Amino acid sequence: MLLTFIFDRISIKDIIKVAFIVTKFLFFCALFAFTSTTFALDVSTHEAPVTGTENVASHDLKGDAWWAKGFDDEHVLAEPDPLEPMNRAFFNFNRVLDGILLKPLAIGYDTVLPHPAKEGVTNFLDNLSSPLSMVNYTLQGEGEKTLETFARFLINTTFGIFGLVDVAKEIGIPSHPATFNQTLAKWGVETGPYLMVPFVGPSSFRGTYGMVADWYLNPLYYIAHNKHRQGNRYGQQVYLLYALYGLDVVNRRSKLIEALNDIERNSLDPYVTIRNIYFQKQAEMERDIRARKTI
Numbered sequence: 241m242l243l244t245f246i247f248d249r250i251s252i253k254d255i256i257k258v259a260f261i262v263t264k265f266l267f268f269c270a271l272f273a274f275t276s277t278t279f280a281l282d283v284s285t286h287e288a289p290v291t292g293t294e295n296v297a298s299h300d301l302k303g304d305a306w307w308a309k310g311f312d313d314e315h316v317l318a319e320p321d322p323l324e325p326m327n328r329a330f331f332n333f334n335r336v337l338d339g340i341l342l343k344p345l346a347i348g349y350d351t352v353l354p355h356p357a358k359e360g361v362t363n364f365l366d367n368l369s370s371p372l373s374m375v376n377y378t379l380q381g382e383g384e385k386t387l388e389t390f391a392r393f394l395i396n397t398t399f400g401i402f403g404l405v406d407v408a409k410e411i412g413i414p415s416h417p418a419t420f421n422q423t424l425a426k427w428g429v430e431t432g433p434y435l436m437v438p439f440v441g442p443s444s445f446r447g448t449y450g451m452v453a454d455w456y457l458n459p460l461y462y463i464a465h466n467k468h469r470q471g472n473r474y475g476q477q478v479y480l481l482y483a484l485y486g487l488d489v490v491n492r493r494s495k496l497i498e499a500l501n502d503i504e505r506n507s508l509d510p511y512v513t514i515r516n517i518y519f520q521k522q523a524e525m526e527r528d529i530r531a532r533k534t535i
Contacts, residue, residue, distance in 0.1 A: 320433045321515065327436040331511050334441060338493075346493035358491070360404040365488050366415055367396045367403025371459040376418035380426045382532065388413055420457060421450030426529050431522050434515055442518040 321327065350358070370393035377386040392408040392415065400407040409415065424446050425431075432445030443451065455461065464481040467473055507513040 322433050323435065327434060328511055330436040330438050331514075333438055334436065335510075337439070342489070342493050343497070345490050346497060349490050350494040350497060358494070361487065361491055363396070363400070363406045364403045365484070365491060366406075366417065367393060367400070368460065368484065369417055370396075372454060372457060373416070373418040375457050375459070376420055376423045376454075379420075379423045380418070380529075382418075385416055385418070385532075389416065389418075419450055420453035421447045422525060422529060423453075424450055425522075425526050431519070431526075434518070436511075442514055444518070444522070447522075 353361070370389050373389045374386050374393070377383075377389060392413050395408045395411070395413070396403045396406060399405075406415070429446050431447070435443045435445065435448055437443045437448060437451075440451070460481060463469075464472070464477040465475065467475050471477075503510050503513050
């Protein structure tokens with residue numbers, strides 16, 4: 241019944257559009273894989289000089305702070321950041337924007353909403369991301385993960401009040417979100433140089449391509465933009481989709497209040513610390529992908 245409900249609201253034109261975009265992205269990503277790998281090989285053949293910033297990074301990561309664990313000087317110096325001047329400018333811009341807008345919203349959200357309500361919001365947003373995860377797991381060739389994610393979406397949507405309650409987790413089907421960044425990593429695309437994206441935050445060449453791809457690969461994007469459906473003739477559901485994206489940003493930021501405050505208080509260079517954390521997370525993701533078996 242759920243599938244009938246969904247497919248009744250997706251036109252043939254939407255399906256063709258999705259197929260065209262997926263094909264275009266596959267070609268685009270193949271081209272990107274070649275250029276990114278070439279760039280990475282070129283960077284790796286030149287030993288990076290030890291600059292003042294890198295000295296700060298190596299000392300900055302020493303200590304008892306939670307974000308200092310698991311780093312060493314070799315890992316820090318290996319991180320490609322040829323666009324550091326531009327990245328630092330965008331980093332400072334994001335810090336100002338965060339301080340005057342996002343952080344106050346996150347603090348208010350975290351203060352006003354009780355824990356069960358925030359957990360329900362997180363579960364609901366996680367459930368909405370399930371169709372995108374299914375697309376990415378399919379592109380990765382992860383059949384088991386695709387079926388698990390579909391089962392989670394079906395169970396939580398029906399028995400979990402549209403995902404507000406994570407019933408699937410209680411019966412042994414945990415959440416495993418997947419992004420196109422992970423898909424590119426599975427295809428062997430290198431992380432590439434570090435990028436601080438305005439209004440978004442830390443990323444990389446691969447991560448930025450992944451974010452753009454996720455936007456267009458998400459089935460919810462086409463459902464919200466389908467004006468042929470009754471109740472969406474004026475495309476008003478697009479604004480609902482944007483509102484949900486905004487809620488997701490505030491919800492995620494509220495979970496990082498203490499962590500980012502800790503970095504601001506204890507890090508000699510917050511920019512370097514956040515960059516190192518980003519690359520550490522990417523390395524962990526790549527190790528997890530290599531450990532999984534494709535079926």
